[in-house]
Amino acid sequence: MNQDHLGVAAARDELADRVIAATRNWVEKAVIGLRLCPFAATPYLGGLVRYRVSEQQTAEGLAEELAQELLHLAAADPAVCETSLLIHPHVLTDFLDYNQFLDQADATVAALGLKGELQIASFHPAYQFAGSAPNDIENYSNRSPHPMLHILREASVQRAAAAFPAVNEIGDRNMVTLRELGEAGWRALLNPE
Secondary structure (H helix, E strand, O other), rough: HHHHHHHHHHHHHHHHHHHHHHHHHHHHHHHHHHOOOOOOOHHHHHHEEEEEOOOOHHHHHHHHHHHHHHHHHHHHHOOOEEEEEEEOOOOOOHHHHHHHHHHHHHHHHHHHOOOOOOOEEEEEOOOOOOOOOOOOHHHHHHHOOOOEEEEHHHHHHHHHHHHHHOOHHHHHHHHHHHHHHHHHHHHHOOOOO
């Protein structure tokens, strides 16, 4: 391998490390720290979250990589890998494009025969719930540092929901938490100076 290839590989690895670090920071401080998802702490603290940073530049390439990641998680022992984050910083950076891709992502789950076994949760830096304004603080419950597809095991989701009696109140509680925090508080939480 020549020096140019080594430099490109090192830059690629450095970028992936930064993307994962930003994602871990968000998971620790927002998702777990604010209890936006009361089920996230156990797999995170147990080291059961897989981080895969995609180098894909097209939606088609990402769809292929998503299929690989779905198959990987389906085959993995849940005691070793409970869930997977497919982070794609170079593709679907526009939220509308990303949102349209979610139908294709769900179709990929079905095409692989994994419907009922795996599901995909969506997170994006510009996430916007239907009927909300772009700057509504409630959108921040699904705003991640980079676009990502969170692959979850259905059995894990069902167990967590059964163990958490107030599962239907999570969304309302998140809205209250985020309104109290505000946009300035959100920025300070993730980017302390």
